[in-house]
Amino acid sequence: MSTSSKIIYTFTDEAPALATYSLLPIVEAFAASAGIAVETSDISLAGRILASFADQLNADKPVENELAKLAQLATTPEANIIKLPNISASIPQLKAAIAELQAHGYNIPNFPDDPKTDAEKDAHARYSKVLGSAVNPVLREGNSDRRAPAAVKAFARKRPHSMGKWSMASRSHADYMRGGDFFSSEQSITMPKAGEVRIEFVGRDGQVEVKKKLSLQDGEVFDSMFMSGRKLREFFEKTLQDCKETGVMWSLHVKATMMKVSHPIVFGHAVSVYYKGVFDKYHDLFRELGVNPNNGLSSVYDKIKSLPDSQQEEILHDIHDCYSDRPEMAMVDSVKGITNLHIPSDVIVDASMPAMIRSSGQMWGKDGKLKDTKAVMPESTYARIYQEMINFCKTNGAFDPTTMGSVPNVGLMAxxxxxxxxxxxxxxxxxxxxxxxxxxxxxxxxxxxVEAGDIWRACQTKDAAIRDWVKLAVTRARQSDTPAIFWLDPERAHDRELQKKVEATLQECDLSGLDIRIMGYNEAIRLTMERLIRGKDTISVTGNVLRDYLTDLFPIMELGTSAKMLSIVPLMAGGGMYETGAGGSAPKHVQQVLEENHLRWDSLGEFLALAVSLEDTGIKTKNAKATLLGKTLDKATGKLLDNDKSPSRKTGELDNRGSHFYLALYWAQELAAQSEDPELQAHFAPLAKALSDNEATIVAELSAVQGKPVDIGGYYHADPQLTSQVMRPSATFNNALAALA
Amino acid sequence: MSTSSKIIYTFTDEAPALATYSLLPIVEAFAASAGIAVETSDISLAGRILASFADQLNADKPVENELAKLAQLATTPEANIIKLPNISASIPQLKAAIAELQAHGYNIPNFPDDPKTDAEKDAHARYSKVLGSAVNPVLREGNSDRRAPAAVKAFARKRPHSMGKWSMASRSHADYMRGGDFFSSEQSITMPKAGEVRIEFVGRDGQVEVKKKLSLQDGEVFDSMFMSGRKLREFFEKTLQDCKETGVMWSLHVKATMMKVSHPIVFGHAVSVYYKGVFDKYHDLFRELGVNPNNGLSSVYDKIKSLPDSQQEEILHDIHDCYSDRPEMAMVDSVKGITNLHIPSDVIVDASMPAMIRSSGQMWGKDGKLKDTKAVMPESTYARIYQEMINFCKTNGAFDPTTMGSVPNVGLMAxxxxxxxxxxxxxxxxxxxxxxxxxxxxxxxxxxxVEAGDIWRACQTKDAAIRDWVKLAVTRARQSDTPAIFWLDPERAHDRELQKKVEATLQECDLSGLDIRIMGYNEAIRLTMERLIRGKDTISVTGNVLRDYLTDLFPIMELGTSAKMLSIVPLMAGGGMYETGAGGSAPKHVQQVLEENHLRWDSLGEFLALAVSLEDTGIKTKNAKATLLGKTLDKATGKLLDNDKSPSRKTGELDNRGSHFYLALYWAQELAAQSEDPELQAHFAPLAKALSDNEATIVAELSAVQGKPVDIGGYYHADPQLTSQVMRPSATFNNALAALA
Known part of the structure; x- marks a missing residue:
């Protein structure tokens, strides 16, 4: 047994951080039995702020930059990192965290909105590195391996989520541009050697403007493409006319949050085409007011507030008039009257399309009823897979979670x-x-x-990342004994460049006994679905966008949610990062704890990630005890799901801490019940007995504290002592765990 | 040059026979230039009758059985047969032909409806061999090779037929059983050696009833399968309920003419489920009256005529009442109020589905409007391809005849x-x-x-036929340099047996440079369609049913009709049979000739078949002149189509004879214009000039005779002299042709 193995458990923010106070002691106790140390790495917002000003803190002991250390670790083969969700800080969040730290006595400057002095400029520069998505980009030193854990899949088969029935007569469909979009203009090259390139615009007058200079690596794939603004507007108009004629509801599906430059523009065109009457009539006024259709119809409502009431009313009246010429629109909130075009971030394609397909291909109308819908996704590259799935559901009915197979994903992300x-x-x-x-x-x-109004873009993909991705796919196909399909469209320039590298890299791999294919998107999803309804699994090996889309689409059909997927980043250097959960760090959960001492956070993602982390440790360090810990943890998680011991949302019922207790109970029971490793069996038998014997007492202790406000001494930088007391309120449980060591 | 080559041109009946009087002299004159003799073989109804009584005719010269000779020829490598449409005689047609021959002085007996004496029994036996489809079965000694001729395809691209626009919001679809049908119960074996098999029914009491004894060949594929009557009825009820709920029109698509045992039963269940109220209420009365739902609703109307008026009215009232509980039904004739369920032969799937798909996926409602429709095809084996095409058209729009590729077929038929x-x-x-x-x-x-009411059936396919079919596919793929797909469904027992033979036979073939694949039906049609809309051709290599379905489906999309397809039967012995046209021998055309001396018959099929026949002669006998005649004939046919020189339906305008003149003109011009063979160039230059110089005169001569009744001395056995005079009225043209020799 190797005693040098180490798992890094990230300490992050808000609900996941609170849950860590309860879960980590359990993890440490169990892992120790296999000689594995569990260390935390503080990559919380507060931690990162303090690290940025380490030189100014005059602290007793030096504050280390743990994120930097972790990023360094990620580039070594030893990395075994469990990565919990963390805050991607907005400026208001950053300011709140700064204020809290200052109140705790830390000597850090304010965030300067408008830095003038050298000190301010320095502070601004340091804080800029803390803002936004600052963690994932430095840690994700690998491609993506996402799959439904066996326990979760088994649970979904036993207790299927609801699936809306599909009618063969459904009118719903996905509509997309047939020319003039990024797909139809894409060009792609592979750099024959490393070198500089310039992106230039040459005007009709011959003037050359350098838009960007880049250094590309040897073998790097570089694409360029554009979407015609004019054709995009014609397309929107055509879809609106079509819906008006056929009586099918109109809806727009983009990803303005992620494709944060191009998609807001696309969204803005949709708004100004739908409300063309208004945007034409008030063209000058809207420009004066600073109305930006890219921010949605809500931008109009916001900006006209400065106008006299009568003028506001006229504009609102004209907006209302638009509806008589236009088809009904899918609603985001039919009670509040908020449509698809209200703000750009309400409808996000990778979530909205699976939701629509799960609801019989329908979306909510303004009367609060589900209706057949045209899902408009201008860019055809990926939209076609949704139309393929819609046709498939029309023909074969809704997917059946009790019998369907699974679609793990290996995504090009590194x-x-x-x-x-x-x-x-x-x-x-x-x-x-x-x-x-x-x-x-x-x-x-x-x-x-190009023409004025066109959206042009370029993309880079590095050779080493592609080769690693191919090898990861082969590894996954081998380890899970599952066919793998590379989704590469022969009609897409980028994919043709990739295919050459894929084929070359596959030749270097041992493919004996594996079923690995390369197929266009339509063929790939079709074959995948044909297998799916026959209970067969198929690994999708895709680029970064399809990684994003498919790891929502299939999990939502299979599991009812994508939050229960395992998300692993096998690091290119040989280590592994295990991401837990999705959907942020849940500030509302913290609120409930502070007011009612009930934490509804579900640590399922942590359980699943930890199991894989342990298994990988077992394989890499030849530590059979670690492997066994991983296997038994998976079984315990399955039992937890089966027995409904996930946290309730309601104060007074079982919460996050209670579910951790049950996890410990089941895990200990599994270890006590196995005979593979008598040492571990003997080690955990007393704990299993103690927890089992005291189940009622512990659950009562965990329940007794609820319903009252608690103080944890902070929000972004809570007091560890206070928080630990709050998160570990069962003395019986704590003692039993302590007795294990 | 081989001078022993011979083309057999069949002499048949009605319009094609009349056209032969005009066309054959042209063909003979042109073929002679390549040393090819053109002989006729009389397989007309009259000819076959006379041959049946050759021993009793006391004719000057013995009447030969030309069909028997032709069937014999078909089993030799020398066979080169142009097969025109002929009469498949019904009893009334047979009697009329007998009467005419008797009037012409032939000593043949009447057809005995109820043979009693030995003589009558002998006559009945002889006539029985003449009745019905008596020609094709004895001549079709090979598999099927069907394709759109280049000239026809080019014409369709230039002058596309109308195609209904498809809406993405279309509700139309094809619905089929998901279990309980032939597909789901099919079993299949390959005979390890020749032997007898018995088909037996074993009752619940253990009693064994031998239904059939068969001698199977070594390697013969033998299938058995059944459709559950109960599940079929449940399925019909479900489709009716679904249409009622969704407001989509209901339609049934079967092939009761071809599948003349099983499909009338399936159709009958549809009738008695749709009109369940009536069939339940009048169960006993209908049985007494002999109402048979397998003959359609018309059987009810017919049989109740014997009842008192008041009772008839009550039943009609009850039929009418059914409509309020049932969805709207697709009409065959909305003016006459004839629905889909009226008689079993009105809606034939291989024609009705392409028509629906060509009409925006819609059929006619009772208000005479096109509406979205559920196309009900209980048996799922082949129905799925229509749903696939419907989904494809919803997604990609209607096929575009001006740009789409072509789908030739190689069908297992031998x-x-x-x-x-x-x-x-x-x-x-x-x-x-x-x-x-x-x-x-x-x-x-x-x-x-099985249960009472189930439909059980067995099918045979011979080993030699399968192997020949595979080789024909490879030959076609090579000769046309086109990818070929074997449509073999891995989930179908019959196809799995076939696949083994296909793979074994392919191993014996030279496949270098060929793209030959084996795919399930859905994948096969999908890939074929993806290629089709990109202008690419794909050979479909299919079994007998898909041969029948696909050679209507794709031609109707590509050409607007399946009648313009080349239909070749490469005979297993090495010869070739070239079938011309489809749709019978057109008695109405003969009527118009007799009354107005205008023959609207289009000999396009003969032109196309002759060109292939000449080309094949060229290849087989190394006769370059024959090849050139074929090539130039194809060009001439293209020019004829381009210049609108096909026969008009209107008396006074260009008719069949006029189109033959133009064919001769263009053919001669093509030969005079080429320089590949100076001898043929010199030979045809004077004819080209003569016909060109006299175009106006000849057209006038051909037109002048029209508008008056003519006498050809018979119908089934017209006088050759009289008919030839009628069919060759232009002295100028006849002289020019005569000068060629």
């Missing part, structure tokens, strides 16, 4: 593999001309004729 | 390859029990538990 999100290389054209990519010798590598 | 049409091996169960297939040793090869 080294910031881009397909969207190339925010620094996306441009909205302000004039007609030519966009081109030119190499250091002045050779034009790619070019497009 | 040696009566069965998939349906196993009329002698189809049984409707009258009791619960077991149907089984037992070999000579008493070993049970296949068995099914």
């Amino acid at each position: 080294q910031k593999a881009e397909e969207y999100g190339s925010h620094d290389k996306t441009f909205e054209m302000t004039a007609d001309g030519t966009m081109r990519v030119v190499d250091a010798d002045g050779k034009v590598l790619m070019q497009h004729e | 040696q009566k390859a069965e998939e349906y049409g196993s009329h002698d091996k189809t049984f409707e169960m009258t009791a619960d029990g077991t149907m089984r297939v037992v070999d000579a040793d008493g070993k049970v090869l296949m068995q099914h538990e």
Whole structure:
């Protein structure tokens, strides 16, 4: 047994951080039995702030930059990191955290909105590195491996979530551009050697404007493409006319949060086409007021508040008039009258489309009824898979969670593999001309004729990331004995470049006995679904966008949610990062704890991640006890799900702490029941007995504290002592656990 | 040059026979230039009757049995047969032909309806061999090769037929059983050696009834399957309820003419489920009257005529009442109020589904409007391809004849390859029990538990036919440089047996450079359609049912009709049969000739068949002149289509004879214009000039005779002299042609 193994458990923010106070002692106690140390790494917002000003704190002991250390660890083969959700701080969150830390006596500056002095500029620069999504990009040093854990899948089969029935006569469908979009203009090259490239705009007058300079690596794939603004508007108009004629509801599905440069523009065109009458009539006024359709109809409502009442009323009246010429729109909130076009972030394609497909292909109308819908997704590249699934459901009925197979995903994500999100290389054209990519010798590598209003973008994917992704797919196919399909569209320039690398890399792999194919998206999803309804699993091996889409789409059909998926990042250097859960760090949960001492946070993601982390440790360090801990933890999680011991949302009922107790109970029972490792059996038998004997007492102790407010001495930087007391209120449980050591 | 080549041109009946009087002299004159003799073979109804009584005719020269000779020729490598449509005689047609021949002085007996004497029995036996489909079965000694000729395809691209627009919001779909049908019960075996099998029914009491004894060949594929009558009725009820709920029109698509045992039963269940109220209420009365739902609702109307008016009215009232509980039904004739369920032969799936798909997925409602429709096709085996195409059209819009590719077919047809049409091996169960297939040793090869009302059937396919079919597919793929897909469903027992033979036979073939795949039906049609809309051709290599369905489905999309397809039967012995046209021998056309001397028959099928016949002669006998004649004929046919020189339906305008003149003109011009063969160039230049110079005169001569009745001295056995005069009225044209020799 190796005693040098170490699991890093990240300490983050809000609800996951609170849960950690309860769960970590259990994890430490169990892991110790296999000689595994569990260390925390503080990558919380407060921790990162303090680390940024370590030199100014005059602290007793030096504050280390734990994120930097962790990022360094991620590039070594030893990395075994359990990564909990953390805050991607907005400026208001950052300011609140600063104020709290200052109140706790830390000597840190305010956040300067408008830095003037050198000190302010320095502070601003340091805080900028803390803002936004600052953790994932530095830790995700690998591709993505996502799958439904066996326990979760078994639970969904036994207790299926609801699935709306599909009618063969459904009118719902996904509609997309047939030309003029990114798909139809995509060009792609592979760099024959490392070198500089320039992205240039050449105006009709011959003037050259350098938009961007980049250093590309040897073998890097570089794409360029554009969407025609004019054709996009024509397309929107056509879809609206079509819905008006057919009586099908209209809905828009984009991902303005993620594709944060291009999709708000696309969304804005939808708004100004739907409300064309209003945007034409008030063109000058709206410009004066600063109305931006890219921010949705709500931007109109906001900006016209400065106008006299009578003028506001006229505009509202004109908005209302638009509805008579336009088809009914899918609602986000039919009670509040909030439509699909209200704000750009309400309807996010990767969540909204699975929801629609799960609801019989329908969305909510303004009368609060589900209705057949045209799902408009202008970019055709990925939209086609939704139409394929809709046709499939029309033909074969809704998926059946009790019998369907599973679709794990291996996604190309390492080294910031881009397909969207190339925010620094996306441009909205302000004039007609030519966009081109030119190499250091002045050779034009790619070019497009563009018009004002077109959206042009470029994307980069690194050679090493692609090769690692291919090998990960082969490994996953081998380890799970499951066929794998590379989703590569032969009609897509980017995918053709990738396919060459995939084929070359596959030749280096041992493929004996494996079923690995390369197929276009339509064929790939179709075959995957045909297998799915016959109970068969198929690994989808995809680019970054399909990784994002498919790891919502299939899990929502299979499990009712994507939050229960295992999300592993096998790091390129050989280590592993195990991400837990999705959907942020749940500030509302903290509120409930402070007011009622009930934590509804579900640590299922942590249980699942920990099990894989233990199993991987077992394999990598030849530690059979670790493997056994992982296996028994999975069984315990399954039992927990079966026995309904997940946290309730209601104060007074079992909460996060109670579910941790049951996890410990079941885990100890599994270990006590197995005979593979008599040492572990003997070690855990007393704990299993103690917890089992005292179940009623412990549950009562955990329940007794609820219903009253508690103080944990902070929000972003809570007091560890106080918080631990709050999160570990059962003396009986604590003592039993302590007796294990 | 081989001078021994010979093309057999069949002499048949009615319009094609009349057209032959005009066309054959042209064909003979042109073919002679390549040393090819054109001989006729009289397989007309009259000819076959006379041959049957050759021994009793006391004719000057012996009347030969030309069909028998032709059938013999078909089994030799020399066969080169152009087969025109002929009469499949019904009894009334037979009697009319007999009367005419008797009037012409032939000593043949009457057709005895109820033969008593030995002479009558002998006559009945002889006439029985003349009745019905007596020609194709004896001549079709090969598999099927059907494709759109280049000239026809080019014409359709230039002058596309109308195609209804598809809406993405269309509610139309194809619905089929998900269990309980032939597909889900199919079993299949390959005979390890030749032997006898018995089809037996074992009752619940253990009684064994031998239904059929068969001698199977070594390697023969033998299938058995059944459709549950109970599940079929449940399925119909479900589809009716679904249409009632969704407001989509209901329609039934079967092939009661071809699957003449099983499909009338299926159809009958549809009738008695739709009109359940009436059939339940009048159960006993209908039985007494002999109402048979398998003959459609019209059977009710017919049979109740014997009842008193008041009772008739009551029943009609009750029929009418059914409509209020049932969904709207697709109409065959909305003016006359004739629905889909009126008679079993009105809606034939292989024609009705392409028509629906071509009409935006809609059929006619009772208000004379096109409406979205549920196309009910109980048997799922083939129905799925229509749903696939419907989904495809919803997603990609209607096919575009101006840009789409083509789908030639290589069909398994030889040696009566069965998939349906196993009329002698189809049984409707009258009791619960077991149907089984037992070999000579008493070993049970296949068995099914059945209930009364189930439809059980067996099918045979011969090994040699399958191997020939595979080789034909490879030959076609090579000759047309086109990918070929074997449509074999891995989930279908019959196809799995076939696949083994296909794979074995492919191994014997030179596949270098060919793209030959084996795919399930859904994947096959999907890939074919994806290629189709990109202008790419794909050969479909299918069994007998899909041969029948696909050679209507794709041609109707591509060409607007299946009548313009080349239909070749490469005979297993090495010869070739070239079938021309489809749709019978057109008695109405003859009527118009007799009354107005205008023949609207379009000989396009003959032109196309002749071109292939010439090309094949060229290849087989290394006769370059024949090849060139074929090539130039194809060009001439293309020009004829382009210049609108096909026959008009209107008397006074260009008719069949005029189109033959233009064919001769263009053909001669093509030959005069080419430089590949100077001899042929010199030979045809004067004819080209003569016909071109005299175009106006000849057209005028051909037009002048029209508008008056003519006498051709008979109908089934017209006078050759008189008919030839009628069909060759232009002296100028006749002289020019005569000068060629």
